[in-house]
Each structure stands twice: as C-alpha cells, then as structure tokens.
Amino acid sequence: MKKLFTICLFAISSILTVQAQVKSPDEFLGYELGTHFTPHYKVADYFRQTAAAASKNVKLIDYGKTNEGRPLLVAVISSAENINKLEEIRKNNLALASGTSTGIDLAAQPTILWLSYNVHGNEANSTETAMKTLYNLSSGTNQQANEWLKNTVVVIDPCLNPDGRDRYANYFNSVVGEKPNSDPTSREHIEPWPGGRPNHYYFDLNRDWAWQTQMESKQRLALYNQWMPQVHVDFHEQSYNDPYYFAPAAEPVHQDITPWQKSFQVVVGKNNAKYFDEQGWQYFTKERFDLLYPSYGDTYPLYNGSIGMTYEQGGIRAGLSVVTNDGDTLTLKDRVAHHFTTSMSTLEVTSLNHNKLLDEYKKYFQQALITAPGVYKSYVIKPDNLSRLKKLADLLTKNKIEFAFGGDKTGKGYDYDTKKEENFTLGRNDLIVNVLQPKAVLANVLLEPQTVVTDSNTYDITAWALPYVYGLKAYALKESIKGKYSTLDESKMVSSNLDKPLAWLFGWGNSEDLQLLVALQKEHIKVRQADQPFSVNGKDYPAGTLIVLRVENEKTIKDIKNKVVQISNQLDKPVQAISTGFVDKGKDFGSSVYPILKQPKIAIVSGNEVSSLAFGEVWYYLEHDLGLTPNIINARDINNLEISKVNTLILPDGSYSNFIDEGLKSWINKGGKLILMEDAIESVLEKKGFDIKKKEAVVKKDEKPEASKLLFKDKDHDDYENTIPGAIYRINLDASHPFSYGIGKSYYTLKTDRKIYEPLVKGWNVGQVNDKSLMSGIVGKKVREDLKTGLLIGVQDSGRGTIVYLANDPLFRNFWEGGKTLFGNIVFCSY
Numbered sequence: 138m139k140k141l142f143t144i145c146l147f148a149i150s151s152i153l154t155v156q157a158q159v160k161s162p163d164e165f166l167g168y169e170l171g172t173h174f175t176p177h178y179k180v181a182d183y184f185r186q187t188a189a190a191a192s193k194n195v196k197l198i199d200y201g202k203t204n205e206g207r208p209l210l211v212a213v214i215s216s217a218e219n220i221n222k223l224e225e226i227r228k229n230n231l232a233l234a235s236g237t238s239t240g241i242d243l244a245a246q247p248t249i250l251w252l253s254y255n256v257h258g259n260e261a262n263s264t265e266t267a268m269k270t271l272y273n274l275s276s277g278t279n280q281q282a283n284e285w286l287k288n289t290v291v292v293i294d295p296c297l298n299p300d301g302r303d304r305y306a307n308y309f310n311s312v313v314g315e316k317p318n319s320d321p322t323s324r325e326h327i328e329p330w331p332g333g334r335p336n337h338y339y340f341d342l343n344r345d346w347a348w349q350t351q352m353e354s355k356q357r358l359a360l361y362n363q364w365m366p367q368v369h370v371d372f373h374e375q376s377y378n379d380p381y382y383f384a385p386a387a388e389p390v391h392q393d394i395t396p397w398q399k400s401f402q403v404v405v406g407k408n409n410a411k412y413f414d415e416q417g418w419q420y421f422t423k424e425r426f427d428l429l430y431p432s433y434g435d436t437y438p439l440y441n442g443s444i445g446m447t448y449e450q451g452g453i454r455a456g457l458s459v460v461t462n463d464g465d466t467l468t469l470k471d472r473v474a475h476h477f478t479t480s481m482s483t484l485e486v487t488s489l490n491h492n493k494l495l496d497e498y499k500k501y502f503q504q505a506l507i508t509a510p511g512v513y514k515s516y517v518i519k520p521d522n523l524s525r526l527k528k529l530a531d532l533l534t535k536n537k538i539e540f541a542f543g544g545d546k547t548g549k550g551y552d553y554d555t556k557k558e559e560n561f562t563l564g565r566n567d568l569i570v571n572v573l574q575p576k577a578v579l580a581n582v583l584l585e586p587q588t589v590v591t592d593s594n595t596y597d598i599t600a601w602a603l604p605y606v607y608g609l610k611a612y613a614l615k616e617s618i619k620g621k622y623s624t625l626d627e628s629k630m631v632s633s634n635l636d637k638p639l640a641w642l643f644g645w646g647n648s649e650d651l652q653l654l655v656a657l658q659k660e661h662i663k664v665r666q667a668d669q670p671f672s673v674n675g676k677d678y679p680a681g682t683l684i685v686l687r688v689e690n691e692k693t694i695k696d697i698k699n700k701v702v703q704i705s706n707q708l709d710k711p712v713q714a715i716s717t718g719f720v721d722k723g724k725d726f727g728s729s730v731y732p733i734l735k736q737p738k739i740a741i742v743s744g745n746e747v748s749s750l751a752f753g754e755v756w757y758y759l760e761h762d763l764g765l766t767p768n769i770i771n772a773r774d775i776n777n778l779e780i781s782k783v784n785t786l787i788l789p790d791g792s793y794s795n796f797i798d799e800g801l802k803s804w805i806n807k808g809g810k811l812i813l814m815e816d817a818i819e820s821v822l823e824k825k826g827f828d829i830k831k832k833e834a835v836v837k838k839d840e841k842p843e844a845s846k847l848l849f850k851d852k853d854h855d856d857y858e859n860t861i862p863g864a865i866y867r868i869n870l871d872a873s874h875p876f877s878y879g880i881g882k883s884y885y886t887l888k889t890d891r892k893i894y895e896p897l898v899k900g901w902n903v904g905q906v907n908d909k910s911l912m913s914g915i916v917g918k919k920v921r922e923d924l925k926t927g928l929l930i931g932v933q934d935s936g937r938g939t940i941v942y943l944a945n946d947p948l949f950r951n952f953w954e955g956g957k958t959l960f961g962n963i964v965f966c967s968y
Contacts (some may be wrong), residue, residue, distance in 0.1 A: 141347070145443065146494045156765055157271060157396040158189070158275040159190045159191050159277075160272075160357065161272050161274050161276070162269060162272055162882055165182075166185060170473060171265060171468065171472075171473045172457065172941065173457075173934035174261055174265070174306040174309055174310055174311070174457075174469075175264070175265060175306070176303060176310075177207050177264075177296060177302060177306075177565075178207070180267070180268060180295050180296060181207075181208050181295075181963070182270075183268055184271065185197060187275050188212060190275075191275040191276070191277075191737070193220060193272075194214060194215065194216065194220055194275050194277075195214050195275050195591050196212070196213045196220055196223060197210060197211075197212055197213075197334070198210060198211050198213060198360065199352070200356050200357065200359070201302045201329075202260075202352075203298075203336070203352065203353055204300060204336065204337035204338065205256050205299075205300045207303070208299075209294075209299070209356055211292050211293060211294045212271055212293075213291070213292050213293075214274045214275055214290070214291045215247060215286045215289065215290040215291065216283075216286045216287045216292065216656065218287075219247050219286070219924035223290070226247055226249075226290060227364060229241050229246050231363070231364075232497055232582065233246075233495070233502065234365045234442060234502050234942075235502065236503045236504075236505055236506045236575045237301065237506070238499065242500070243496060244445045247288050247289050247290045247491070247494060248288065248367045248368070248487055248488070249289075249291075249292065249364060249365075249366035249367055249368075249485045250289055250291050250367070250368045250369075250370075250483065250484055251291075251361070251364070251366040251367060251368070251369045251370070252267070252270065252291065252292065252369075252370050252372070252480055252483075253294045253297055253370065253434055254293070254294060254295050254372045255267075255295070255302055256265040256298050256343045256371065257301065257335075257342075257373060257374070258301025258302040258333035258334055258336075259302075259305040259328060259333035259374075259454055260373050260374035260450075260452070261300070261302055261305055261330055262452055262469055263373070263450075264302060265293050265469065265473050265474050265475050266472075266476040266477050267293055267294075267295035267296070268295065269473060270293060270480045271293055271295075273330065273477075274286065274293075274484075282481070282484065284488070285484050285487075286488075286589075288491045289484060289487055289488045294547045297353060298336050298342050298353065300336050301334060301335055302333060303721070304333040305328065305332070306333075306792070308328060308329065308333070309325055309456055312325050312427055313325050313345050315775065317458050319459050319460045320458050320460065321377075321460060323777075324457060326454050326455070326456055327454070328895055330745045330747075330750070331743075331749030332749065334749075335755040336351055336471025338351065338756060338761075339749045339752060339757075340352060340748055340750070340751045340753050340754075340757070340950070341750060344371075344430075344433070344943075344950055345432060345952075346431075346433060346434060346437035347432040347579075348432055348537065348951070348952035349532070350950065352495030356543075358453060358535065360484065362537050365441060365442065365443070367439070367444065367487070367494045367495065367623040368405075368441075368446075368487050368494065369434070369444070369445045369446070370446050370448055370483055371434030371435055371446070372434070372448050372472065372476055374450045374451065374455075374472070374481075375449045375450070375452075376451045377451045377452050377453065377455040377459050377462070377467055378461050378462045380418075380419035380421055381413065381418060381420040381421075381422050381448070381449065381450055381475050381479075381512025381936055382390055382449035383405050383410075383447075383479055384403075384404075384405055384422065384435075384446050384447070384448075385402040385403050385422055385428055386402065386423065386446075386447070387424055387426055387538070387592075387594065387681055388427060388591055388592040388594065389429045389592040390428045390429070391428055391431075391436070391440075391588070391589075393440065393511065393578045393581060393590050394439050395501065397497045398439055398445075399442055401490070401494075402444065404486060404490065404903060404959070405416070405446065405482075405483055406560075408420050408482050408483075408485065408486040408801070409479050409482045409575050410422075411482075412482050413475075413478070415870055416478075418475060418928065421545050423513075426449065426596060427592070427594070427596050427625035428445075429590065429595050429599065430595070430596070430597035430599075431579070431582045431583060431589070432601075433445075433447070433599065433806050434447065434599075435576060437579075440582050441576070441578075442501045442502060443578055444494075448476065448479050449894070450472050450475050451467060451472075452467065452469075452472045455467055455469070456469070457471070465661040470943070472588060486949065486968070491656045502575050505573070505574065505575055505576070505577035505578065506575070506577075507573070508574055509573060509581065510577055510578045510581045511572070511585050512613075513572065513581070513614055514571070514573065514615060514617040515572060515613075515614040515617055515618045515619075516569070516572070516580075516584045516604075516607050516611065516614070517561065517611060517612045517613070518567065518568040518603075518607075518610070518611045519561075519567055519572075519609060519611065520625075520712065521566070521609050521636040521815065522608065522646060523608065523647075524646075524649055524954070525607045525647060525954050526566070526568055526625075527625065528607065528648075529603060529607045530625075532952075533570070533580075536579060538570065538580045538901070539570070539571070539576065540570045540571075540620065540625065541569050541571075541572045541619060541623060542565070542566055542568055542620045542621070542622045542625070543565040543566060543567060543569075543620055543622045544569065544618065544619075544620060544621050544624075545563060546562075546563055547560060547561065547562045547563070548560070548561055548562075548563065548614060548616070548932070549561070549614075550614040551613040551614075552588050552610075552611075552612055553604045553605065553613070554610065554867075554883075556586075556912070561612050562904060563618075565622070565626050566625050566626055566798075567617065567620070568620075570584060571618065571620075573617060583601070583602075583603050584603055584604070584613070584920045585613070586603075586613055586913060587602075588602075588913070593913070595862050597862065597863065598863025598864075598889065598911075599862050600861055600864050600865040600887070600913040600914030602865070602909060605865045605885040605912060605955075606885075606953055606954060606955060607883065607954045608885055608953075608955030608958075629711055630713045631711065632702075632713070632714075633712075633713050633714045633715075634714055634868075635715075635716055636650070636713055637687065637712040638714035638716055639687060639688075639715055639717055639718050640684050640685060640687060640726065640856055641684070641701050641705075641713065641714050642678060642682055642683065642684055642709075642714075642715060643682070643685075643687075643705075643709075643710060643712055643713075645666070645679075645682055645683055646681065646878065646879025646880070646958060647761075647958060649682070649709075650879070651708070651957075651958075651961040651965070652762075652763060653683070653705075653708050654683060654734070654965060655763050655765060656704045656707070656764075657701070658734075658736040660704070661693065661694065662685060662694060662700065662701070663685070663686070663733050664684070664685055664734050665682055665684040665686065665687055665731045665732060666681060666682070666683055666684070666732040666766055666878075666966070667679075667680055667681065667682040667684060667723075667730065667731055668680060668875065669719045669723055669730045670722075670723055671721075671723030672718075672720060672721040672722040673715055673717065674721070676713075679878075680873070680878055681875070681878030684726070684731055685697075685701055694813065699838050710788070713964055734967055737765075737784060737785040737810075737964055738768075738782060738783050738785065739767040739768065739785045739786075739787065739964070740767060740768040740769070740770050740778070740786050741756060741759075741761060741770070741787045742770060742771070742772050742775060742786070742793070743769050744771045744773075744790050746771050746791045746792050746796070747789055747790070747791035748790040748816075751791065751793075751815065752789045753792035753968075754946070754948040754949070754951055755767075755789050755814075755948060756789055757951055758951060758960065759964075763961070767787075768782075768783060769894060769904065773796060775788075775796055775800075775801050776796065776798045776801050776804075777800060778800070778801070778804045780804060780809055783809070784808060784810060785809070785810045785964060786810070786811050786812065788812065788817040788885035790816050791816060791820075792817075792819070793817055793820040793821075794819075796888060797820055797821055797824055802826050803897065803939060804834075805935045805939075806937060806938055807936065807937060808937040808940060809938040811941065812940055812943060812964070813940065813943065814942045814943045815945070818943075818944060819892075820895070826832055827848070827940065828897055828900060828933050829895075829897070829933075829942050830894060830895040831891045831892070831893075831894055831895070832895050832928075834923050835917075835920075857917050857918075858917040858919045858920075859919050860913075860915065860916075860919045860920065861890065861891055861914075861916045861917060861924075862915055863889045863915075864887070864888050864915060864916045865885055865886070865887055865888070865911075865914055866886055866887075866888045866906055866910045866911055866914045866924070866929075867883050867884070867885055867886075867905040867910045868883060868884045868885075868905065868910070868930065868945075869883055869904065869905050869906065870903060870930075871901060871903050871904075874966065876903045876930065876959060876962045876963055876968075878966070879958050880955075882963075884931070884953055884955060884956075886911065886945045886956065887949050887953060888924070889948070890945075891920045891924060893923060893928065893929065893944065894928040895928060896927075896931075897928065897931050897933055898932060899934075900931060900933035900934065901906070901931065901932045901933075902928055902931055903931060903932060904928070904929045905928050905929065905930075906924060906925075906929060907925065907926055907928065908925045908926065911924070915968065928942070928944070930943060930945075932968060947960045948960055
C-alpha cells in the first residue's frame with residue numbers, strides 16, 4: 138500500500154511538472170510555426186501561458202490597450218537571479234541614464250536588450266518570430282541562451298501594432314486556400330485598402346516614436362522610458378524581392394550619433410553576417426536605411442543613448458509563400474528563421490559585450506551633463522500662443538526632456554524666423570530648455586533650427602524643429618541659461634458675468650477654442666465670428682473672436698445663459714459678457730462682418746483612390762481633437778451629396794479625376810465647401826469650374842538641357858537637384874482672411890513635394906511663398922527654383938459654395954500643431 142501511494146505521488150508530481158513546462162509555439166497553437174498567421178489574441182495567450190509556466194525566468198508586463206481593445210504587452214526574460222531582483226536592475230539602469238549614478242557595480246548590472254516586433258501590421262512574420270524567441274529564452278532548452286541571460290535582460294514586445302496586424306492576418310486567413318498560392322498576382326498577396334501597415338486610425342507607428350500622437354505610442358514610450366535599454370532592435374519587412382537588411386545603417390547619419398554607437402552597429406552586423414554566411418542567406422548593409430529622422434524605432438533609441446537598429450526581412454504581403462523575381466520561393470518559415478537568427482545573434486553580441494556596453498552607456502549620459510552635443514546650449518521658446526506652448530511642454534515631458542520657465546535677463550540668439558542673430562528679453566512664460574541634461578541629444582535633435590544632412594538619400598523628412606512645428610517664436614543660444622520657474626504663470630482672464638448681457642465673447646486661435654465652438658454648436662447655439670478687429674468697453678478683440686448673441690439664441694434656447702456658462706466652465710475657457718453692441722472701434726454688432734458660422738456637416742472620402750495615411754490624419758483630427766463624427770464615404774459617391782446632410786467635403790491626398798462630375802459641382806454651387814488636399818488638387822486641373830492652375834517649372838529662355846552627370850554607380854541614389862524629402866517653408870498669409878485667424882501673417886509648413894500653383898485670378902490667394910520662404914531642410918537646386926514663388930493656399934467662390942485648395946498637409950502625422958489651427962479655420966470659417 139505504501140509503495141502504491143509513492144507511485145501515485147510520483148505520477149501526480151510528473152503530471153504537474155509536465156503541466157508547468159513551457160510549451161513550444163507549435164504545441165500551444167496546434168500547428169507548425171510559419172504555416173499560419175496567428176491571431177493576436179493567441180499570441181497574447183501564448184505569452185501569458187509561457188510567463189505562468191516559467192515565472193522564475195519571465196515577467197509579463199501589460200502596458201495598455203489599442204484603439205480596438207487588443208492588449209499591449211511585453212515579456213521580460215532573464216536568469217532567475219536577475220528576475221528576482223528585476224526592479225533593482227531597472228532602477229540602477231535609470232540611475233546610469235541620469236548621468237549622476239554612483240556606487241553601481243557595472244559588472245553585476247545586466248545589460249538590457251529590447252526587441253520590438255511588428256510595428257507595421259502587414260510586416261507580419263516578426264510576431265511569429267517573437268513567439269519562437271520567447272520559447273528559446275524561457276524554456277531552458279537553449280544552453281547558449283541560458284548563459285547569455287546571466288548578464289542580460291531581454292524585453293520582447295511581440296507586436297507594436299496589433300490592430301494593423303490583425304487587419305492583415307484576418308484578411309489573409311480569410312482568402313488563402315487549402316494550400317497557399319505562391320503567385321504574387323493572386324489575391325492573397327494583394328491587400329484591400331487601407332492595408333495592414335497602419336494602426337486603427339491609419340497612422341504609421343514607426344514615424345510616431347518622438348511625437349507620441351497615437352495611443353499605442355504613448356503607452357509604449359511611457360514604458361520604454363522606464364527601462365532605457367542599452368540595445369534596441371526594430372524588426373521590419375521590406376519587399377519580398379529584397380534580401381535581408383541589418384545594420385550598420387546608411388548615410389545620412391545624424392552628427393549627434395556617437396562614434397561608439399556607429400561602431401557597435403558594425404560589431405552587431407558582423408555577428409549577424411557570420412550566421413547568415415553559414416546558411417548562405419543573402420543580406421545587405423549600409424545601403425538604404427539612414428539614421429536622421431528622430432521618430433523611428435532605431436533613431437529614437439539612438440538619441441536616447443541606446444544602440445538602435447532596424448532589421449528588414451524581405452516579405453511584405455508575401456503570405457505563407459511567394460515566388461520572387463529571382464524565381465525563388467520565399468516562405469513564412471524562411472522569414473521566421475531569418476528574424477529569429479538575428480534576434481539570437483543580437484542577444485549573443487549584447488551579452489559578450491556586456492561590460493563595454495554599460496561603460497559606454499554610463500559615459501554617454503555623464504557627457505550629456507558636461508558638453509552640449511550641438512552648436513547651441515540653450516533654447517528659448519516664446520509664449521506667442523499659450524495653448525501651443527503648453528502642448529510643446531507636454532511633448533517635452535513625455536520625452537523626459539527637462540525645461541523651465543522665465544527669467545529676467547536679455548540675450549542674443551539665433552532667431553528661427555529671421556535666421557539671424559537677434560536680441561531678445563526673457564519673459565515670465567518663456568520656455569527654456571538647457572541642453573546640459575541627461576536627454577541632451579534628444580533635446581538638441583528636436584530643437585536645432587538646422588539639421589546637418591550629409592546625404593540626400595534619406596528615407597524621410599529633413600526638418601522638424603519644434604518651434605516651427607508649433608508655430609512659436611524661438612531663439613537658439615550658444616550660452617547656457619536656465620529658467621527660474623518650474624511652471625507657467627497661468628493668470629487667467631476672469632470671466633465676466635451679467636444677468637442679461639447683449640452677448641458673450643470668446644477668444645480664438647487654438648484647439649481649445651475649436652472644441653468650444655463644436656460644443657456650442659452641438660447645443661444648437663448660434664455662434665458668430667468677427668471678421669474684423671473691434672474694441673468694446675475699452676478692450677480690444679482681434680478678428681476671429683467668437684460672439685454668442687443672447688436674444689437671437691433665446692428664441693430657441695430658453696436657458697442660453699446657463700448653457701454658455703456651463704460649456705465655458707467645462708472647457709475652462711473664459712467668457713466675456715458685454716452689455717452693448719455699440720463698439721468703441723470697428724463695426725457695431727449689427728454689421729455683416731459678424732457672420733453666423735455654419736455648423737459643419739463633414740464627409741471625408743476614403744477608399745482605393747486615397748492615401749490611407751492622409752485620410753487617417755483628417756479622420757483622427759476631427760474625431761479625436763475636435764470631437765466631431767465625420768461621415769466617411771467612397772469616392773464614387775461624391776456626386777450624390779445632399780447639401781442638407783453634407784455641407785463640407787474633404788478630399789485627402791489622392792487621385793479623384795474619374796469622380797469629379799456635374800453632381801459634385803452642383804453640390805458646391807448650392808453652398809457646399811470642397812476642401813482639396815495635396816494631390817487631390819491635381820484631380821481638378823483643367824476641369825471646368827476649377828480655376829486653379831499649376832505653376833510650370835522654371836525654364837530660362839534659350840536654355841538647353843544639360844547632359845546627365847549621374848554616374849551608373851549612383852543609380853539608386855536620389856537626384857539631389859530634384860529632391861525635396863521634407864523641408865520647412867514659411868507661407869506668407871493674407872492676415873485679413875479667416876484662414877489666418879489665430880495664426881497671423883505667416884505659417885510654417887512642411888513641404889514634401891515640388892507642386893506649386895499660380896495665384897488665382899479670381900478668389901483669395903491666402904497663402905503664398907517667395908524666395909525667402911525656405912526655413913530649414915534639404916531642397917535640391919531645381920526644386921528650390923520652382924518653389925521661389927507661387928500659391929499653396931487658395932479659395933475660390935463657386936455659386937453659393939467655395940473650393941479650398943490646400944497644397945500642403947497641415948495635419949502632417951498629427952504632430953504639426955501649428956497646422957491644426959489653420960485646418961480648423963478652413964473647416965469652420967464662413968468662407
């Protein structure tokens with residue numbers, strides 16, 4: 138009996154041991170990894186099961202949810218000893234990143250390697266790879282990995298973009314047959330619009346690291362800044378006709394990236410190459426992916442002291458297998474094997490270089506407290522628009538960049554607007570960033586007025602200085618100054634109160650004012666806007682001021698006063714009550730210069746004809762920033778609009794030539810407002826009723842075409858003279874036009890193409906450029922000639938309606954704050 142009891146105990150113990158073992162992905166999923174695209178919920182379940190089964194070696198961190206409610210999580214994997222003291226390791230690491238750490242034994246402190254998979258949803262193999270990597274690091278079966286984890290902590294984020302990935306995976310899984318079709322023309326390799334690349338709102342999350350406009354980015358970067366790894370890898374896929382890419386990166390490389398960071402990319406690259414050479418796998422380095430734009434998954438970590446790298450496997454939309462141009466068949470299993478190899482190779486080289494990585498990491502932040510990385514030591518941003526200044530401060534805070542406010546001295550610095558050294562006086566609410574701080578490099582990169590670019594073959598924009606982005610006056614100083622105050626002085630205008638005022642007045646010029654207008658109109662309150670400045674009761678009010686007349690609203694809203702006060706309080710906007718319409722200066726309130734603002738009933742066009750990213754920017758701004766619910770329609774329906782249901786139609790960047798018809802023109806003539814953005818303008822050129830004309834390229838009289846100077850070896854590089862990857866221009870505005878309310882005489886825009894138009898013969902030429910408009914960024918010689926003069930913002934009447942031509946994108950990636958006021962004016966103004 139005793140023997141039988143012992144056998145039973147042994148059997149039960151064996152069962153519990155088996156249950157506690159880490160399952161391989163194949164065992165857990167019920168199919169071989171690489172033979173199916175795994176839905177995100179199963180990926181999350183696998184990570185949770187593994188963390189529970191290997192709790193001594195794995196800690197799971199849920200860091201948020203996506204717009205569609207999918208979980209965002211990371212697994213932290215290391216030796217049992219390291220996991221047991223994980224919080225101590227994290228805090229010690231942050232101490233190293235402060236530049237002031239003392240008493241930390243670097244030999245006993247693990248390095249931190251962060252692996253980010255699947256930021257672009259249809260680059261879908263890397264999430265499958267994440268499960269294989271997790272298994273190999275947590276199961277104890279990989280003896281080499283067990284050794285590496287003794288001095289390394291690995292953070293695995295299996296999917297940065299679950300919504301986009303499931304959009305792709307669900308489509309593919311719904312159309313693939315019993316066997317995958319390797320023909321690249323089959324439907325399983327051709328995604329429907331908008332594709333799986335972006336997130337729910339169609340944003341490219343790999344351009345959002347620094348700006349953090351999207352829910353996923355905000356939550357991920359909050360976690361990232363709590364860990365600050367020594368090495369970070371961002372896993373991608375490129376065309377399935379390309380071989381594998383890994384670091385070292387291509388030029389241009391930002392001058393603030395250190396020699397050590399560049400040299401260690403080579404060390405990692407050589408280790409990856411060793412394993413690829415053993416297998417005969419093709420790869421390339423140094424040719425394509427540069428290190429300049431600060432909001433990538435490789436550059437953002439680099440500007441934060443890490444070794445940031447991008448790995449690119451051929452495979453976008455390759456499905457389970459595809460035949461490449463070379464006649465080879467590339468399978469999902471192949472792609473997983475390649476990404477898994479570089480994952481483990483990077484862990485190996487991180488572990489083997491543990492001491493050097495930590496030593497250089499510590500020096501990086503110590504140096505940041507001593508020497509400014511660039512030309513300037515301090516930046517001063519003036520509070521021209523307090524709302525936008527607060528948003529800038531919020532961005533700096535999210536990126537852990539230190540700043541302060543105010544001072545009592547005069548100084549001299551580079552004026553972002555005049556591009557000259559100018560004198561200035563510090564004010565109480567001037568925002569001051571002293572670069573001598575732990576985040577010195579990131580602060581300098583985001584604020585420097587001119588970024589040095591060594592090669593035009595860049596993958597993205599070449600200018601992003603925050604004062605231009607936020608439309609604020611600023612100075613860059615070569616001297617080190619510090620602010621005196623930790624917070625803004627927000628002495629607010631006190632709301633005035635009258636029992637029965639003639640009208641209530643609200644300011645205009647920022648997002649909060651737009652939100653106020655939306656809130657008032659949702660309550661069916663009639664709101665007027667001043668088209669000219671005026672003075673009343675000794676106070677000046679600029680053009681754009683909102684006016685709510687009591688009597689005209691009392692006819693339909695009996696408790697108008699309470700509603701106005703309630704909305705004002707909810708949005709924390711001061712309201713001025715006045716008792717007379719007899720003004721001191723300007724026109725009295727009975728004048729036509731105070732028109733009622735029409736409540737916009739907005740439709741946005743979506744579909745195959747439209748850039749999904751451009752559509753997403755408009756959709757997100759209207760819905761997220763303003764709280765509006767636009768109607769989303771297809772291009773084929775734009776000729777069937779009813780003016781009673783839609784009075785504002787937005788055509789984002791796209792091609793609509795085949796859909797511009799008499800129905801649309803009739804709708805405009807009845808009072809519709811058509812907003813044509815970027816290439817949408819090209820769709821109406823030469824069409825009757827649209828007065829816009831393209832400005833032709835400058836050709837000098839009797840000028841003969843020059844012989845090509847391009848060498849064959851440079852065939853894959855940009856033609857520098859004809860390039861404009863993204864530069865900042867100052868648009869000169871008609872300050873009297875409603876589009877300029879709250880902005881003034883000029884507006885900074887990001888120009889990413891050479892398209893420009895002739896000034897309108899009839900209509901309003903609201904925004905134009907001249908030969909002094911280029912402020913920052915790379916623009917080729919020939920493009921610069923084309924953009925010397927011309928129209929970028931125009932408006933024409935058409936019957937009772939209007940057509941707006943908006944050649945540039947004011948909502949660029951939703952971080953271009955200065956453009957939001959402009960776009961709000963365009964949507965809401967009475968013209």
